[in-house]
Amino acid sequence: MKIVVHDTASAMADLLKRPPEDRPDALREIYRPLESALSVMGEVDTVQMHRTGNSGFRLDLEDPRHSTALGQMRDAGVWKEVEDRLDAARERLDGAVPGVRSAETVDVVLVLGNPDDHHLVVRSEGYFGLGGFPGGILLVMWPTETSLAKIGHTAAHELHHNVRYANVVWNPATVTVGEQVVAEGLAEAFVRELAGEQAMGPWATTLTGAELDEAYEKIVAAIDVAGMQNLPPYVHGDATAELMGLEPVGLPDFAGYAVGLRIVDAHLAASGLTAAQSVALPAREILTNAGVPTGA
Numbered sequence: 001m002k003i004v005v006h007d008t009a010s011a012m013a014d015l016l017k018r019p020p021e022d023r024p025d026a027l028r029e030i031y032r033p034l035e036s037a038l039s040v041m042g043e044v045d046t047v048q049m050h051r052t053g054n055s056g057f058r059l060d061l062e063d064p065r066h067s068t069a070l071g072q073m074r075d076a077g078v079w080k081e082v083e084d085r086l087d088a089a090r091e092r093l094d095g096a097v098p099g100v101r102s103a104e105t106v107d108v109v110l111v112l113g114n115p116d117d118h119h120l121v122v123r124s125e126g127y128f129g130l131g132g133f134p135g136g137i138l139l140v141m142w143p144t145e146t147s148l149a150k151i152g153h154t155a156a157h158e159l160h161h162n163v164r165y166a167n168v169v170w171n172p173a174t175v176t177v178g179e180q181v182v183a184e185g186l187a188e189a190f191v192r193e194l195a196g197e198q199a200m201g202p203w204a205t206t207l208t209g210a211e212l213d214e215a216y217e218k219i220v221a222a223i224d225v226a227g228m229q230n231l232p233p234y235v236h237g238d239a240t241a242e243l244m245g246l247e248p249v250g251l252p253d254f255a256g257y258a259v260g261l262r263i264v265d266a267h268l269a270a271s272g273l274t275a276a277q278s279v280a281l282p283a284r285e286i287l288t289n290a291g292v293p294t295g296a
Contacts, residue, residue, distance in 0.1 A: 001090055001102040003159075005083045006033055008110050009074050016066055023059040033107035037136025041172075050111065054130070054140050055120035057112040065115050072143040073112075078151055082110060082139065085152030088194055089159045096276035101166045103135035108155065113142040119243060123253055125202050127151050131158025132183070134166040146202065153199040157187040160279060167280035172228035177256070178294060180235045181219060182283040185260025189268065189275035203254035204261050215255040216262060222249075223287065224295040266290035 008030055015026040024047045031046035038044045050056035057066055073079075086108065093100070113120045113127075120126065120140065126147030131137040137158045141147045164183060188204040197205075207215060219234050233241035235256030238248035264275065267289040271278075278286065287294050 001094070001163075002105045003083070003086050003090060003108060004033070004105060005079055005086065005108040005110070006030075007079065009070060009079060012070055012112055013067070016070070020060050020062075027059065030111065031109060034109050034136040034138060037103075037107065037133040040133050054111075054138065055113045055117040055128075056140060057114050063115075066112060069112060069115070069143050072148070073141070076143070076148050078141070078148065079110065081152040082108065082155045085156045085194075086159055089156035089190070092190075092194060092276050093159065093163050093279060096274065097280055100163065100280050102163045103166055106135055106137060106159065106162055108137045108139065110139040110141065110151075113140045115142050117142075119240065123239065127154055129154045129158040131161040132165050132170065134162055137162060150199065150201065153191045153195055154201060156194055157191050157201065160187040160190040160275070164279050168282065174226055175228055175231065176223065176283070177219060177225045177231055177234045178223040178287055178292070179283040180231050181223075181256040181260035182263060182286050183260070184235065184257045185262070185264035186275050186278055186286075188257060188261050189264045190279075193275055201257070203257040205258070207252060207255060207258040211252060212258055212262070215251055216259045218249070218251060219256060219259045220292055223292060263287065263290045263292060 011030045015023055015030070018026055027047055027050060031050070035046065038046070051059070115121060120128065121142050121144065126144030127139070127141040127150065129137060129139045137155060139151060139155060141151050161183060164186070188200050191199050222234055225234065229246070232244055232246055233249040233251060237251045237253040237255050239253055241248045264286065267278065267286045268275065270289040284294055
């Protein structure tokens, strides 16, 4: 598995010098390395995805914050940090499961986020990633204390997804809550294996105590709910569900991540495996090991 972290810093700096009407074409070129991987979801307009689906920076504004943020990220060595963390993650995954499949090349694209996007800057503390499509990882960030410290770790999280879905079939019509929360729990446990608990994302560690217990019961009761359109309320919580125009189910932000980590930790304790060794295991096996009942 070859990992290519693209120099989007230079490409975005060039884009920001262009007039707004020329920026969509320049942005499309930045996203081009992901087009093949994204094709598994059908025809994807990457510019539209950037504008509406992934908290990307505004194309229609002359905003001095953009160049300043890009400079902060360059000075902090963000692209090198992402590359180093992905190299360590690849090494751990390569040796974990004999014969595990992966994309031949994984293209990594990091884009600047929108500083006025509450979901990104507040709820996600300035960073998140998408990596469930083998062959591509998209990272979105706005520089904050947390995002500058942890963007490399979320890249490792996404690489775990990338390898998982080169081995586990992900069908938007049949994917279940169980699969999604297991995948998130595994990826966060993998980050912990690589770099310690402090490296984990806020989405997996903020929910604790009675709130976590209540979320666990609600999500386990819905573990067999299927269909991509039905999953966000259980995985990402009510606020994100409402942002996506979906019906909330009474769960706090990113409840599925914390619940998924609890399930995965029970699986790891029962099986003696690591998160890296569990990358290609069916969700049903992990849920069974964790004592979570599922449908036949």
